[in-house]
Amino acid sequence: MKIGLYASRTLRAATLLLVVLAGCGTSPVIAPDEPNDSFASATAVEFGPTRSARITGTVDRQGDLDVFILGALTPGDRLRLDASTPGSTLDVTLAVFDTQQRLVYENDDRGGEQGSLLDSYVDFIIRHAGNPYYVVVSHSAFAASGTVTGSYQINLSVESDFDVPGPVGxxxxxxxxxxxxxxxxxxxxxxxxxxxxxxxxxxxxxxxxxxxxxxxxxxxxxxxxxxxxxxxxxxxxxxxxxxxxxxxxxxxxxxxxxxxxxxxxxxxxxxxxxxxxxxxxxxxxxxxxxxxxxxxxxxxxxxxxxxxxxxxxxxxxxxxxxxxxxxxxxxxxxxxxxxxxxxxxxxxxxxxxxxxxxxxxxxxxx
Ligand SMILES: [Zn+2]
Incomplete structure (x- = not known):
């Protein structure tokens, strides 16, 4: 028996593939510099003058991770990561980590009115300073058959000077x-x-x-x-x-x-x-x-x-x-x-x- 919400999953191996898509707008477009499956091999995200960027990539096998460096973030920074999967059936998941590689936020399903179970959305106000922060992109641990691999794109933005939500008992x-x-x-x-x-x-x-x-x-x-x-x-x-x-x-x-x-x-x-x-x-x-x-x-x-x-x-x-x-x-x-x-x-x-x-x-x- 297990405890909690989750069922166990079986990992399967598959092949590695790199896809670089053309960008649009003024935000720099970042593609994963594969292999970037670890914090040590993470791909740096270069933000444009408005502190926005776009990542495009592909989860190409069961267990594939794309790790990106977001740079320094300070308390009150509002980090938004909008991950979508146009033309793909990938069930994408996002996880944000601090400098000590500790999870600070994750999202698997966008939820809400837009309600997609495939896409992910992070809207998070940074609680503690770190340089760098990281985001890890992968397939959901609960991805159904046929949704484990595929391409994704993520629009990133950072805005400053938001109130940091305080703890509430x-x-x-x-x-x-x-x-x-x-x-x-x-x-x-x-x-x-x-x-x-x-x-x-x-x-x-x-x-x-x-x-x-x-x-x-x-x-x-x-x-x-x-x-x-x-x-x-x-x-x-x-x-x-x-x-x-x-x-x-x-x-x-x-x-x-x-x-x-x-x-x-x-x-x-x-x-x-x-x-x-x-x-x-x-x-x-x-x-x-x-x-x-x-x-x-x-x-x-x-x-x-x-x-x-x-x-x-x-x-x-x-x-x-x-x-x-x-x-x-x-x-x-x-x-x-x-x-x-x-x-x-x-x-x-x-x-x-x-x-x-x-x-x-x-x-x-x-
Ligand atoms: Zn549990």
């Missing part, structure tokens, strides 16, 4: 009571109340203790950040106050948990996620967990799903809360929000610094 509600979830991405479903007995008869007397210990694990995972943690055993926030909800209960044969979205920089204060507590039955672990170990495992997955709701993607590091590649025994460890290599499902190069992103989205603990 977030309230998280752990919902142990069950009930109906109705979400655009999770669908409509009913979650059973949290119950130790429903996980395994050996925990039949431990429901209250498990809830307390799960809460303590989530609290500890978020202790450095501006998160207010509540449970349905406590008074709810006053009417009108926004909070995101993580439901704990029920069973899912395919996953331990699922989040409504990867909400980059936490633009939505009212997201939902589900942690299927009954999926944590003893046989998924090498040894039968103690109550404390079981609570650690469930609490780590609660923090993982909350991490998605606060803008975090998957990484590959079994001590990282956002890890998604390791077996269930790894949840029994004291995982934390840490810097780790991005999951290859997201991008096969680059890092994610979870603490940096959480500090920029929700801020440090008050």
């Amino acid at each position: 977030q309230t998280l509600l752990l919902d142990f009571d069950g009930g109906s979830v109705d979400s655009p991405t999770l669908g409509r479903t009913t979650i059973d109340p949290f119950s130790g007995r429903a996980i395994s008869p050996i925990y039949r007397s431990d429901t209250t203790l498990l809830k307390e210990l799960i809460r303590a694990t989530v609290q500890q995972n978020f202790e450095r950040f501006n998160v207010t943690l509540l449970t349905t055993d406590e008074p709810l926030p006053p009417n009108g106050e926004e909070y995101s909800t993580i439901f704990l209960g029920g069973y899912n044969s395919r996953t331990f948990g699922i989040a409504e979205q990867v909400d980059l920089y936490n633009t939505d204060f009212c997201d939902d996620a589900i942690v299927y507590s009954e999926s944590f039955s003893p046989p998924v672990f090498s040894n039968v967990p103690t109550v404390e170990q079981l609570a650690e495992a469930i609490g780590n997955i609660v923090a993982h799903e909350a991490g998605h709701l606060l803008g975090l993607n998957h990484v590959e590091d079994e001590l990282a809360i956002m890890d998604a590649a390791s077996p269930a025994d790894t949840f029994l460890q004291d995982q934390e929000f840490k810097e780790a290599p991005l999951s290859s499902d997201i991008m096969p190069i680059g890092m994610q610094d979870a603490a940096m992103l959480l500090n920029e989205a929700i801020g440090p603990s008050q």
Whole structure:
């Protein structure tokens, strides 16, 4: 079983091809200087006098990356990358990295009224200075057959002196009571109340203790950040106050948990996620967990799903809360929000610094 939003993908090899298209307008046209699959071999983007440019290129095989150097960016710079695929069926994806090769923004589907699932759009105000920043162009990790390769063009622009969005604290509600979830991405479903007995008869007397210990694990995972943690055993926030909800209960044969979205920089204060507590039955672990170990495992997955709701993607590091590649025994460890290599499902190069992103989205603990 895996955790989170994503299914695994199989990589296929194919051939390499370079396409250079003619430019138009006043923006310089940049073509990838292949191979440019790494930060070290990235192609420099030369901006015109209006700080705009156009990139044209081709994703020519499964796993092909085009890495470009955007140069220096400072807080308040508004970076826009408009990627389209005229005459091509490529499902293009964009990822922006800072100087330390840490992901700061990504987009796979343009969404919105224009709604294309093939094109991508980034409109992002830089939070921290870096020289250089990078953009990586590839096919989506979720590209359907026939949309893995093809040409793309990207219009880039940088405008200065925008207000830098400040971090805003977030309230998280752990919902142990069950009930109906109705979400655009999770669908409509009913979650059973949290119950130790429903996980395994050996925990039949431990429901209250498990809830307390799960809460303590989530609290500890978020202790450095501006998160207010509540449970349905406590008074709810006053009417009108926004909070995101993580439901704990029920069973899912395919996953331990699922989040409504990867909400980059936490633009939505009212997201939902589900942690299927009954999926944590003893046989998924090498040894039968103690109550404390079981609570650690469930609490780590609660923090993982909350991490998605606060803008975090998957990484590959079994001590990282956002890890998604390791077996269930790894949840029994004291995982934390840490810097780790991005999951290859997201991008096969680059890092994610979870603490940096959480500090920029929700801020440090008050
Ligand atoms: Zn996940």
